[in-house]
Amino acid sequence: MNERLIAVGFEGSANKIGVGIVTLDGTILSNPRHTYITPPGQGFLPRETAHHHLHHLLPLLRSALDAAGLCPDDVDCLCYTKGPGMGAPLQVSALAVRVLSQLWRKPIVAVNHCVAHIEMGRVVTGAQDPVVLYVSGGNTQVIAYSEGRYRIFGETIDIAVGNCLDRFARVLTLSNDPSPGYNIEQLAKKGEKFIDLPYVVKGMDVSFSGILSYIEATAVEKLKNNECTPADLCYSLQETVFAMLVEITERAMAHCDKKDVLIVGGVGCNERLQDMMRTMCSERGGRLFATDDRYCVDNGAMIAYTGLLAFAHGVTTPLEESTFTQRFRTDEVQAIWREKNTPKTDNVHGESEQIPEKLDS
Template identity: 55%
Template structure:
């Protein structure tokens, strides 16, 4: 029963988790938090990860009840993500793999989300909607690749929501109930959020000053519009692939309103929505360990010379040798 340590740190979350033969033994995580209205920059985020990662690894091993000698591999996020945080995690993974003389497993971040979703959702061949701060993709498996059927052509949905929150200097609050008309841009199976953001940047000061809308109304309207766009392209992809399961993964997958809208759409199409537990929607080390476990069992290990990070590491660049 192979046991794999997984390290994740592509954005503001850093984590370490241990997986053994489909069982999550531990999943420890820390978050770099900035004040409301401020984003997180690569440099400070990387320094945060460097300060806490070794402690997280110790905690993960202790919680899992394993020693380094019990591990069969060390997996880490190769990309995509922010350069400095990725580099910190990759350096630690390389060091541990050499120190402990264990195989190194470089994992694509999105593939980690999908493999954890497949494990937990018991959906062997789902269509996947991957929504996070940095990524928005509709994905299906075919011929040893996770094929991107549709994606954002500009900013990701999570980044879109965060940028409105920074504009308003608030934490996103969708308790508003006035739906303000916003640009709705769907292009086949692709979506675009930049025009929606530009429109909000232009009209927000006037709407707030005149009392025509509250910050909550603006957050509510953005969420409803963006999620409707995602539901439309996902429904189109379900019709195209005839998939019976929809896997919802990524940090934004924790949003209950998005789950509700997709649940309604799936029921109308006779499909089943498989949302992932919140503990594993948010970036975490266990999902990297699970993808690394899949790679290890078929011998898809990473040479030290090939273990550098790739900030723009697309989902469909990975050869998925562990699936038929």
Template identity: 70%
Template structure:
């Protein structure tokens, strides 16, 4: 029986989770929420994490009814992410590992999402669409690596949605993307927007610039409401994501799709992706906000997989890497289980 604790703080979500042999026994999270119309800055986000992490650690251990002596391994997010928040959480993980005399494992944030999705949905070997505020990738496992088949060539889809939410001065509570999703449900008039797919890659920056530039003009015309703009933006960017995911399914010969990352809990994205999968005779696997949004349990789960393969992180390498590619990690545990 392996018990792992995971520390996540790569962006504005601070999470600590504990997993015991494939079961989540605690998954606590606190979110730094900036004022409407503003994003979250690294310094302020790191301050939020430092102010809350010790209390959150106590809450997590209490909820799980686990003592430090029972924990087998400490896991933390090594990257990718924002530098200051990453480091603020890594320092606590390193300190705890020393105080509790436990091995420590640095986890790739993206792989944490994938392994959590595989654990929760029980899918076998899917095409993975990883969509969040900082990442947009289409991924498939091959030869002990999670290979990136396609990705954004500029900004991530979550960042695109978040930045448009600032234009509309939408609240960041609970998240700008969620509030765009809710508004979009009332949209009826579609605005044609730039649709940019280049092979297996997508581009969102031109689309964002276009809708930012024309938003006020469209609203002033009286023909369109904010709900229409949110609806049009979602439909366009999600159609782009469905297209490259379907192409990856054909290329890889897969009949499974797993959607992970914060944008992955968007119900409209799941609906569009599920329809595409049905037309191909495939299956969509997705989770809700408990596991799609950044959390500590996903770091613990990936850490358990690495722990079981004795992939410990040497102490001198327990650093953080803001740009840490998904395909940089040797996925030894998949080779062992296949």
């Protein structure tokens, strides 16, 4: 298998537009991205987000090619996020890839956003066959690989944990720069008083909408009466929702007889979540694999790498099928590159839990 196969990946499923260039052995040649940031107290709407992506996509592509020292002739395939995500932003990447495919005469590979997070996490950390906790603004799932697919063992039954945190950040009018979840994390470090909140675990699933409604309803009153501080509320919310995530992850580990955990997705950058999960894994004799925002947060490299894995095993997407969808389940994807009867490439990052040095891109 030619490990120097090169793919360009386009990610734009939410408020970040990214272009990554990756080789089949997992080397990231470039990975620039740009985030659409709204004023404090506001979320991002599909139409405005799509306009942002349209404005930044071509400059990012030029930047990625220049940083990698490549031209279109060096590229073997073009990969894009098919879904899940927000419709209008997804459309930007899909359209760009269709046009570039015809201009550059390169094949297309459609990629599942969730699976891309997993494969990026695996290649960067060296995790071989872990239970995966995928936590972001749009998704919350506990996943493990079995018989050709990434199976979902538990998930949110309403809103994602990242959405819960982001919406509470709006209540406190925290800045969206670099992200509302990051600013909640920093404020939570100053919290001293724990406030009881609803704890909703239902078997292998979790629910966050009731917790959000409760804290939204009580936050203003408690702050007005000086019963707590904004930092106390952030601290209490984090501790509660992260404990729920650790519980269902540990239950999946017991069910699957696995000891290692990989955290992926934007919320996976949270150091407190990583600390709690690391403690649980250690008590079970296992390891936690996690990264920082370079790889947890949406990026083009994860799309390029996952698409390239599929491309190396003969998978391409016909032009007429290079569509996008807001609903695309993790377990719908046949992970052909993980099947035992197909060739596997060596993980260049080895067995270490360390992440690579930051790339200038």
